[in-house]
Amino acid sequence: xSVLINxxxxxxxxxxxxxxxxxxxxxMKKYGTNIVGGVTPGKGxxxxxxxxxxxxxxxxxxxxxxxxxxxxxxxxxxxxxxxEAIDAGLPLISVITEGLPPxxxxxxxxxxxxKGTLVNGxxxxxxxxxxxxxxxxxxxxxxxxxxxxLISRSGTLTYEIGLGLKQSGIGISTAVxxxxxxxxxxxxxxxxxxxxxxxxxxxxxxxxxxxxxxEEDAADYIKVNIKKPVIGYIAGRTAPAGKRMGHAGAIIxxxxxxxxxxxxxxxxxxxxxxxxPSEIVELVKAHIPAxx
Amino acid sequence: MRLREYExxxxxxxxxxxxxxxxxxxxxxxxxxxxxxxxxxKTQVLTGGRGKAGGIKFADNADDAYQKAQDIFKLPIxxxxxxxxxxEPKVVIKKEIYTAILIDRAYRGPxxxxxxxxxxxxxxxxxIQIVPIPxxxxxxxxxxxxxxxxxxxxxxxxxxxxxxxxxxxxxxKYDCDLCEINPLIVDGDDNFVALxxxxxxxxxxxxxxxxFDGMLGEHLTDLGEREFRGKMCGLNIxxxxxxxxxLCNGAGLTMATMDLVFHHxxxxxxxxxxxGGASKSHVxxxxxxxxxxxxxxxxxxxxxxxxxxxxxxxxxLKYYKETRPEANLVVRLVGNNxxxxxxxxxxxxxxxxxxxxxxxxxxxxxxx
Numbered sequence: 237x238s239v240l241i242n243x244x245x246x247x248x249x250x251x252x253x254x255x256x257x258x259x260x261x262x263x264m265k266k267y268g269t270n271i272v273g274g275v276t277p278g279k280g281x282x283x284x285x286x287x288x289x290x291x292x293x294x295x296x297x298x299x300x301x302x303x304x305x306x307x308x309x310x311x312x313x314x315x316x317x318x319x320e321a322i323d324a325g326l327p328l329i330s331v332i333t334e335g336l337p338p339x340x341x342x343x344x345x346x347x348x349x350x351k352g353t354l355v356n357g358x359x360x361x362x363x364x365x366x367x368x369x370x371x372x373x374x375x376x377x378x379x380x381x382x383x384x385x386l387i388s389r390s391g392t393l394t395y396e397i398g399l400g401l402k403q404s405g406i407g408i409s410t411a412v413x414x415x416x417x418x419x420x421x422x423x424x425x426x427x428x429x430x431x432x433x434x435x436x437x438x439x440x441x442x443x444x445x446x447x448x449x450x451e452e453d454a455a456d457y458i459k460v461n462i463k464k465p466v467i468g469y470i471a472g473r474t475a476p477a478g479k480r481m482g483h484a485g486a487i488i489x490x491x492x493x494x495x496x497x498x499x500x501x502x503x504x505x506x507x508x509x510x511x512x513p514s515e516i517v518e519l520v521k522a523h524i525p526a527x528x
Numbered sequence: 529m530r531l532r533e534y535e536x537x538x539x540x541x542x543x544x545x546x547x548x549x550x551x552x553x554x555x556x557x558x559x560x561x562x563x564x565x566x567x568x569x570k571t572q573v574l575t576g577g578r579g580k581a582g583g584i585k586f587a588d589n590a591d592d593a594y595q596k597a598q599d600i601f602k603l604p605i606x607x608x609x610x611x612x613x614x615x616e617p618k619v620v621i622k623k624e625i626y627t628a629i630l631i632d633r634a635y636r637g638p639x640x641x642x643x644x645x646x647x648x649x650x651x652x653x654x655x656i657q658i659v660p661i662p663x664x665x666x667x668x669x670x671x672x673x674x675x676x677x678x679x680x681x682x683x684x685x686x687x688x689x690x691x692x693x694x695x696x697x698x699x700x701k702y703d704c705d706l707c708e709i710n711p712l713i714v715d716g717d718d719n720f721v722a723l724x725x726x727x728x729x730x731x732x733x734x735x736x737x738x739x740f741d742g743m744l745g746e747h748l749t750d751l752g753e754r755e756f757r758g759k760m761c762g763l764n765i766x767x768x769x770x771x772x773x774x775l776c777n778g779a780g781l782t783m784a785t786m787d788l789v790f791h792h793x794x795x796x797x798x799x800x801x802x803x804g805g806a807s808k809s810h811v812x813x814x815x816x817x818x819x820x821x822x823x824x825x826x827x828x829x830x831x832x833x834x835x836x837x838x839x840x841x842x843x844x845l846k847y848y849k850e851t852r853p854e855a856n857l858v859v860r861l862v863g864n865n866x867x868x869x870x871x872x873x874x875x876x877x878x879x880x881x882x883x884x885x886x887x888x889x890x891x892x893x894x895x896x
Contacts, residue, residue, distance in 0.1 A: 259835075312736050337703050337733035339664070342637045346663035361834070373804070375834040375863055390780020391804070392832045395863070396884065399832070416779055418633045445780055448633050471783035474790045475799070478750070479766045482779025482801035484732070485633075512791060513784055514885055 238365040238410040239385065239430040239437070240328060240354070240422075241304065245369045248302040249274045250293065250317045251309035252284045256332070260308060260373055261285050267376040269369050272300035275317075293324040306330045306362060306371040314358065315340040322353045330371045331357035331421075338484075341419040348421060355421025359484065361391035361413035374398075374411065382407020384520060385431035387424055388443035389416050389483065393471060393513065397441065400517040406524055409437040416483030418447070424454035432462050439465045439523050441516060442507070446472035447486040447493040455501035467519045468502040468509045470495045529729045529740065529747045532572045534614045536725035539702065543694040545709070546721045550616035556597040564617040565589050571600045571610040574749040578605045586618060608749065619723065620716035625678060626650055627692065628708035629661075629699045637664050638699070640671070640692060644678045646711030666696045687720050702740075703733030754798065754817055763800065763814050770795020771825045772895045773818040775811075777802050777836050785830045785888065792885075794892035797824045805835040811844035819855065826856040828891040830884060833863030842869035846876035856894050860887035 247264070251257040252274025262285050265271050273288050273296040280291030290296040293305065305321040307314060307329060314333045321329045322344075329348075336344070336358045348355045356363055362372010367381040373391070379398040386408050388394040394413055401408065412427045414420055424442060431437045440462070444451040451470065458466055473495035475481050477488040488494050502509050510516040531539075537547040552572070553559060571583030578584060583605050587593035593615070600613055624646030632639045640659040643650060650656065657677040659670050671692030675685040691712060699707040706728040713723045734740055745760060758765035764779075772789055774796050776782035782801040789796045798821070802814045819827060831841050838861050845859060861869050862882045873880045881887050 311732065335732045337730050337736075338631050338705065339638075339700065339703055339730070339733070342631065342664040345636055346665075349663075373835050378834075378863070388780070390778055390783075392776075392778025392834060393780030393784050395832050395834055396781055396784070399862070419631070419636050443780070445783060453634075471780045471787065474787050474796075475783060476766070476768065479799075481766060481783050481799055482764050486779055486783065512788055512885070 238368065239427070239434050240356075240363050240410060240412065241365050241369040241371060243270070243368040245304050245371075246270055246272045246300060246302045247304045247306060247369075247371055248272060248293070248296045248300065249287070250305055250307045250321065252276055252287065252289060253279055254308060254310075257308040258284060261287060263376070264370050267370045268367075269371065272302050293320045293326070297324050297326065302326065304328045304330070304371060306332065308332050311335040311337065315344055318344045318355070319347055322347050322351050325351075326353065328354045329356065330360070330362045331355060332360060332362055332372050333357070334359040336417070338419060341417060345419060345421055354426070356412070357415040357417075357420060359417045360415030360420070361394060363410060363412050365410045366408060372413065374413065378402065379411060380407035382409065383436060383438040384408045384524065385434065385437040385440040386411040386443070387427040387431070387440065388413055389445050389485070390443060390471065393443060396513050397443065397516055400514060401520065404517050404521055406517070406520055409434060416485055418485040424450050425457045428454060428457060428462055428466075432464055437464065439467065439520060441520065442466055442468045444468065444470045444498055445483065445486050446470065446475050446481065446488050446495055446498075447483070449492065451498040452501040455505040455507065458507060459505040465523055466507045467516055468507040469513070469516050470498045470509070473499075529731055529734065529744055530574050530749060531727045531729065531747065532574060532611065533570060533724055533726075534572055534612065536727040537722065539698050539727060540694075540709070540722050540725055543698045545691055545694045546719060548616040548619055548721060548723065550614050552612045552614055553597065554612050556594055556601055559593045559597045559615065560590055562590065562593065562615050565593070566618045567593060568616045568618055569593060569596055569600055570614045570616070571603065571605060572612040572614055573605045573608040573610050574747065575606045575608050581605045583610070611746070619713065619721065621713045622716065622718070623714040624711035625688075625713070626653065626710045627674075627695065627712050628706060628710070629695055629704070630706045632660070635660055637661060640674050642674050642678055646713070650710070668693050671696075684714075691720050698727070702727070703730045703737055704728060705730045754821060758800070758817055761813060763817055764803065765817060766799040767821075768796045768798055770797050771823045772891050773797045773821070773824040773827045774830070775800050775802055775814050775818055775827065776830045777804065777806065777832065781830065781832060785828070785884070788884065788888045789828070789892060792888050792892045794888070794895055797821055805837075806840060808840045808843045808847070811841050812847055815844060815848045819852075826858060826891050826894040828887060829857065829859045829861070830887060831861050831863070833861070833865065836864060838863060838865045838869035839872065842872035845878055846872055849876050849878055858887050858891040858894065860884055
């Protein structure tokens with residue numbers, strides 16, 4: 237078991253014939269993801285990497301039985317692509333695209349909420365259940381299968397932690413890269429809830445960063461609802477206020493969004509907070525024996 | 529991208545929001561074309577607090593205005609010299625209101641934010657009213673709802689509602705992060721007039737907003753030298769005050785690396801996220817940018833290649849080392865194509881580690 241995706245997930249790639257789409261379709265297939273189709277309007281009937289390409293999402297779903305879409309289209313086409321996937325009734329979509337204008341993000345998430353669609357991202361590395369399914373751009377070989385759930389706003393920092401865990405013989409159940417934008421779909425709380433219910437996850441790592449109040453909200457949620465141990469980390473504790481640190485959402489505005497406030501909230505909720513990425517691995521080791 | 533007041537007001541007028549009938553002058557002498565006195569002279573800069581800093585003055589006649597215009601043109605506000613002065617007739621103010629439309633992060637959608645205490649810093653107002661816009665679908669009743677919350681009644685509800693309707697048009701048409709009127713005044717004839725305005729255009733949306741083509745460079749504020757150059761060539765850099773130059777990929781990992789440098793007793797000179805899938809030339813540009821600060825004693829490069837090819841990074845580092853043999857480089861390179869990158873680094877004589885803590889400690893030691 238795992239959360240969100242597993243070996244039975246049937247994936248379509250929107251934007252499969254674009255640069256990013258082509259590259260990552262090949263990598264996802266190589267990893268073992270069951271890619272059943274791709275969508276590029278106007279290129280229906282062709283093939284990409286042995287995968288049939290369709291003109292529309294609804295056609296792809298009808299012909300392949302897909303239950304998940306991963307979106308690699310340019311920012312200004314992204315809203316349209318995501319709305320098409322939501323309309324086609326897919327329960328889970330992952331939006332990898334970075335640079336989606338915020339007003340488009342609002343429309344996307346409003347539509348998803350109406351239909352009950354789970355949206356991962358935007359501006360995220362996607363999701364990986366090691367050994368079973370990868371959607372997005374995670375480097376698959378960096379993770380090994382195991383029983384730690386990983387939730388993170390960052391891409392490469394997630395890989396750093398996955399790699400550190402693997403080097404210590406610790407694997408993960410699923411890593412959810414929730415994305416670095418101010419407005420995201422599947423957030424910390426949704427992910428925590430999924431891991432809490434997953435019988436194959438023993439411990440949860442929550443990697444946050446400065447900006448917004450999502451970590452504080454997650455801490456409140458953990459206090460009441462999460463029984464499994466949670467290890468936290470906040471990136472950007474030395475960041476200056478008022479500066480956007482790479483991610484659109486990583487900015488301390490006024491006195492909101494500081495690492496101090498998030499660390500305090502975590503500690504109050506019984507979350508052990510690591511000060512460095514390698515300390516995360518040390519804290520996990522104290523809970524979970526290595527599997528190799 | 530923040531617009532100057534006169535540019536914001538141009539968008540307001542086009543949308544049907546009244547503003548004082550002003551003229552924009554670029555030279556003090558142009559003041560002699562002004563016919564209506566007394567008038568207000570307002571410096572056109574990108575920073576706030578210009579009134580307190582002496583950037584807004586009143587004049588009773590042309591000679592007075594000419595003198596004051598000359599003074600304002602010479603007066604920098606927080607280091608920013610005006611590109612123009614907006615000259616407007618002085619207006620009668622019966623009431624001042626703050627009104628803005630922006631995205632609220634926690635609500636995950638746009639809100640109308642207003643206060644019956646206009647003209648003040650909104651952060652210090654205790655009278656802030658919020659009306660969320662459900663699902664980002666604006667309807668005119670929302671503007672009227674805010675009017676009622678502000679204590680307006682009768683025809684003023686309609687007039688204020690119309691202002692919010694039009695502000696929403698500007699907000700959506702131009703992909704704004706913020707559309708703010710402060711103050712929105714009720715003048716002597718009971719009309720609602722935008723006396724000052726602030727508009728911030730979302731930078732991710734600029735490429736679909738042809739109206740603002742080529743304007744970004746002249747509308748950036750509070751940026752250091754490297755930050756400005758970085759912005760113009762697509763590199764995400766934040767200046768800090770130390771001597772360890774940081775080049776890293778991914779925002780989270782770059783922040784973590786910056787934090788680690790502090791954790792081990794060093795001081796970063798910058799934050800630079802080179803992004804995903806960077807090419808050799810992109811990385812070379814980033815290396816140049818980081819090291820262009822003369823305080824940088826050592827460059828700490830931390831790359832975890834997912835979509836980034838370590839070979840591209842290694843080639844950029846090799847080139848950098850060839851052109852600047854005296855530079856101190858501490859490199860941590862892992863992931864995609866790591867072995868091939870290792871070979872290039874060996875040939876170039878650049879030591880490399882694959883453990884992050886080690887790399888950071890080494891950089892701190894070199895910089896000490």
